[in-house]
Amino acid sequence: MAVLIDGTALAARMTRETAARAAQLSLQHGIVPGLAVILVGDDPASRIYVERKLQRAGEAGIRSIEHRLPAHTDQETLLALIAACNADDAIHGILVQLPLPAQIDPARVLDAICPGKDVDGFHPVNVGRLSTGTGGLVPCTPLGCMRLLETVIEDFRGLKAVVIGKSNIVGKPVALLLLDRECTVTITHILTRGLPEIARTADILVAAAGSPGLVRPDWIKPGAVVIDVGINRVRGIDGKARIVGDVASEGMDHAAAITPVPGGVGPMTIACLLSNTVRAAERRGA
Numbered sequence: 001m002a003v004l005i006d007g008t009a010l011a012a013r014m015t016r017e018t019a020a021r022a023a024q025l026s027l028q029h030g031i032v033p034g035l036a037v038i039l040v041g042d043d044p045a046s047r048i049y050v051e052r053k054l055q056r057a058g059e060a061g062i063r064s065i066e067h068r069l070p071a072h073t074d075q076e077t078l079l080a081l082i083a084a085c086n087a088d089d090a091i092h093g094i095l096v097q098l099p100l101p102a103q104i105d106p107a108r109v110l111d112a113i114c115p116g117k118d119v120d121g122f123h124p125v126n127v128g129r130l131s132t133g134t135g136g137l138v139p140c141t142p143l144g145c146m147r148l149l150e151t152v153i154e155d156f157r158g159l160k161a162v163v164i165g166k167s168n169i170v171g172k173p174v175a176l177l178l179l180d181r182e183c184t185v186t187i188t189h190i191l192t193r194g195l196p197e198i199a200r201t202a203d204i205l206v207a208a209a210g211s212p213g214l215v216r217p218d219w220i221k222p223g224a225v226v227i228d229v230g231i232n233r234v235r236g237i238d239g240k241a242r243i244v245g246d247v248a249s250e251g252m253d254h255a256a257a258i259t260p261v262p263g264g265v266g267p268m269t270i271a272c273l274l275s276n277t278v279r280a281a282e283r284r285g286a
Helices: 007-029 044-059 075-087 106-112 124-132 140-150 171-180 195-199 265-285
Strands: 034-040 063-069 093-096 160-164 184-188 204-207 225-228 232-235 241-244
Touching: 007 044, 007 140, 007 265, 034 044, 034 075, 034 265, 044 063, 044 265, 063 075, 075 093, 075 106, 093 265, 124 171, 140 171, 140 225, 140 265, 160 171, 160 195, 171 184, 171 204, 184 195
Parallel strands: 034 063, 034 093, 160 184, 160 204, 204 225
Antiparallel strands: 232 241
């Protein structure tokens, strides 16, 4: 029977640890970690994500500053707000909620955030530091994946890891993190041939394709550890919407461990965002 890796419990523990670090930072240096969250438009999913992040920030002892801009906001206005946040010493982390309206270039926006305040880990400087193993802030979802893996794997060296999906947000950075732990890593994507056969070689399988139920039970090698990053909203035969992952939910008993959806990677993404924010503040106080 596969072990369910409880991301909700691990995220709660991480948040408590982050809160203790924030309290210590305030006590020793008089610094209260500050997180600026910028939401452009009124996308319902984005609004829910932002509300959750703000709530968790309070639990972690982080002062949050919310900026809500209308959907018609132009790029220069957003860039000016980011510049102001960059210059504000009371703000240690800046998060711009994606996706952005069509008139705004997300690459320009991410490039504008000071790398030291880029708690999402998307700035090219942080991406470069990750690829060279020279520090920097690590993207939250890949970092959360690694923390989950560490609960069931003691030694990563020599393990075969397969990552399904090559996005800049998850696929590529999680592959780099696995490579840094001395795994042998294969990245696959929509044009990969023989994907099921490749998946069956994996000791660690990270599914981040955004395709509900893509990974079938017969793709999983007995004893493999499966991290399901997918968060897909689908409607059942009863017409009700539900959240499912990229991995089929049934028939995975032969895996050693697997993350549930929901309750796996999702909570860890926010927990790692909060940890990154306090880390950025700690660097400022060092």
